[in-house]
Amino acid sequence: MGSSTRRGIVVRGRCWPYSAHVVERLERRRLLAVANGIWTGAGDGINWTSAANWSNNVIPGPGDDVVINVTANPTVIVSGTQSVKSLTSSETIVISGSLNVAGAGLVKLSVLAFGTGGKLDINANDILLTGTSRATVEGYVRTAYNGGAWNGASGIFSTTAKNNAQVTTTLGVLSGADYKLLNGPTFDGQSVANTDALVKYTYYGDVNFDGFTDGLDYIFIDNGFLSHSTGWANGDVNYDGFVDGLDYIFIDNAFLSHGPGL
Numbered sequence: 527m528g529s530s531t532r533r534g535i536v537v538r539g540r541c542w543p544y545s546a547h548v549v550e551r552l553e554r555r556r557l558l559a560v561a562n563g564i565w566t567g568a569g570d571g572i573n574w575t576s577a578a579n580w581s582n583n584v585i586p587g588p589g590d591d592v593v594i595n596v597t598a599n600p601t602v603i604v605s606g607t608q609s610v611k612s613l614t615s616s617e618t619i620v621i622s623g624s625l626n627v628a629g630a631g632l633v634k635l636s637v638l639a640f641g642t643g644g645k646l647d648i649n650a651n652d653i654l655l656t657g658t659s660r661a662t663v664e665g666y667v668r669t670a671y672n673g674g675a676w677n678g679a680s681g682i683f684s685t686t687a688k689n690n691a692q693v694t695t696t697l698g699v700l701s702g703a704d705y706k707l708l709n710g711p712t713f714d715g716q717s718v719a720n721t722d723a724l725v726k727y728t729y730y731g732d733v734n735f736d737g738f739t740d741g742l743d744y745i746f747i748d749n750g751f752l753s754h755s756t757g758w759a760n761g762d763v764n765y766d767g768f769v770d771g772l773d774y775i776f777i778d779n780a781f782l783s784h785g786p787g788l
């Protein structure tokens with residue numbers, strides 16, 4: 527009932543009836559226009575491996591820019607072997623499997639945690655974490671780095687650094703407060719809060735995160751050595767808790783290589 531009114535589009539004085547088929551095709555095209563990799567949480571709302579949690583009901587792959595940001599504040603569990611192009615999340619992420627960031631671009635995270643054997647491989651990318659402390663993040667890198675072998679049981683990895691035959695690059699960790707003091711308010715184009723933690727793929731010894739290892743870094747490192755300090759900011763670039771001759775071997779090697787800015 528009520529459908530007797532003729533519906534259509536008036537063109538040149540003639541009313542052309544709608545084609546239900548055309549409308550259906552347009553709607554389908556609109557749905558397909560949503561990219562893969564957008565978290566909807568429409569499945570179980572928690573598991574990365576539940577396709578129904580993702581746009582188009584597709585678990586994202588190495589060509590997809592992943593964005594996890596919903597009104598609810600779920601803890602998203604990553605399991606299995608996953609690879610994405612880029613990763614941005616405002617929600618808590620717990621990695622129990624392995625997650626590889628295959629593309630180029632800043633990884634933006636809030637709270638990051640690892641289950642047993644969980645691995646995040648950022649290759650040559652950087653990370654900005656808004657909900658995880660510098661000390662916790664440094665622990666993740668230390669565990670993965672495992673004295674330079676990059677074969678730790680879990681944590682934040684860089685396969686790019688591992689495969690660097692010159693052993694000039696690694697992952698550095700700074701607090702937002704230290705970074706801002708040295709470089710100003712933005713990191714890879716994103717504004718930084720004092721409580722943020724930053725991870726940078728850079729040269730051994732680039733303790734100020736400007737992408738080079740140079741005399742300015744040596745001022746900080748020498749000071750760290752003389753004051754028996756620790757942490758990346760003070761020159762403990764191999765994360766063993768000391769600034770000592772072993773760090774200087776890595777740092778001098780990177781300094782002498784004069785690689786391009788990172």
Ligand SMILES: [Ca+2]
Pocket residue numbers: 595596597598599600616617
């Ligand atoms: Ca949320």
Ligand SMILES: [Ca+2]
Pocket residue numbers: 731732733734735736737738739740742743
């Ligand atoms: Ca530097």
Ligand SMILES: [Ca+2]
Pocket residue numbers: 761762763764765766767768769770772773
């Ligand atoms: Ca050290």
